[in-house]
Amino acid sequence: MHPRGADYLVDRRCTDFPSSNHLPPQSRAGDHNGRVAEYILRKLVPKNLGPKKPVVTFQAHDGPVYSMVSTDRHLLSAGDGEVKAWLWAEILKKGCKELWQRQPPYRTSLEVPEINALLLVPKENSLILAGGDCQLHTMDLETGTFTRALRGHTDYVHCLALRERSPEVLSGGEDGAVRLWDLRTAKEVQTIEVCKHEECSRPHNGRWIGCLATDSDWMVCGGGPALTLWHLRSSTPTTIFPIRAPQKHVTFYQDLILSAGQGLCVNQWQLSGELKAQVPGSSLGLLSLSLNQQPAAPECKVLTDTGNSCRMDVFTNLGYRAFPLSF
């Protein structure tokens, strides 16, 4: 059985796991300097508990790497204005070249907005990019053409989430609103102005929505406003999680909500708003979490987190940190 790999981003952005069958478990991280480093997780029983070093590091972008996502065979990384694809199999060899590189159509050719979020839509085999130009671009992965541009945000977009049951995309941005877009009609279906609701807005922190996660009927969003659980059909905030620090990444896991933000720990919340556990990590401010949940490799089921330092933590059991990796 070939366990699946893992890749994550360190020092600012996302961590991600490829769903490949053919590779040993790997992790990958991209950083602010545009480098991408790769680690191999073998059996998750570290021989020494000190930090591990990456297996391969290569310069992926000239500027910072803001987001990464992976498919079965490719790793897609996005930086300032462009998306590059790399083959997993090639990455282990030194001096690999990107498979392709694309730029979504911007309004003016002088704009080079950063691409803050990438999202894969497996049903349509397309990729959604969103970033500094306040639009969501859809790109078909087979042909590489940009099919739609969804406009509606008034300020740049920070994060994307996919709602599986109806093929909708949620995007949250600096303007404090979460917008739901229907992918079939390419129109904005619903807007939730998070900052306008008194229960969750915290004007001293700002209105920006830093993180989004959705579970088809429910959505969690946080950032400037407090971390809140919303019921999407009625657009009502149901639970507000009592944490002061703005959260940068949030995700649903089994019956818990995991969040990470300013502050050492990965927080585990129950849907009722109670804090179940706080697991400290290595960085002082955490920016991204990633879970490897592919069913083919249950022994590689890990959570990794990264943040403002050059260390990344791997959690095999959500209760404690197993070992750190260093960039």
Add this chain to the structure above:
Amino acid sequence: MGAVTDDEVIRKRLLIDGDGAGDDRRINLLVKSFIKWCNSGSQEEGYSQYQRMLSTLSQCEFSMGKTLLVYDMNLREMENYEKIYKEIECSIAGAHEKIAECKKQILQAKRIRKNRQEYDALAKVIQHHPDRHETLRELESLGKELEHLSHIKESVEDKLELRRKQFHVLLSTIHELQQTLENDEKLSEVEEAQEASIETDPKP
């Protein structure tokens, strides 16, 4: 080949009976006493020596019997241990299965808990809104009031129309009367003027 087995034999013998006390010495003694007995002279000595040899022989047989029993016992212990080992393996496999079962149950329970919490969260929000029956009742009563008021409004408007029409009739009759009066006055003026002209005419 022979050297190997010799070494083995020597090693085994040293292990079992290194210092020469016990069975090995007994057998050597037996052989020596047998030879002595063969060469002995008198009947009595020979008989006592014979008895002594028989007792040594029976001692040797006894110890051999003991070792055989111990050997049997070891074999049976081994079998017993093998059996226990297999049982433990089975129970380990069973425990693994149970653990997998329990993990599935945990996932199920977590899903149930999540559903319950979602339900609770929505219920809390719903509780903030007033009860549906009350709202319906209020709506009904408001609707009735509205109907009642609109009835009143209609009747008032009807009355207003009626009065307007009546006033209209009144005013038009007054106008007609005025007109008729004016006409009458004009007619009477004309008549007077005619009469006055007739009066002045017959004079000449």
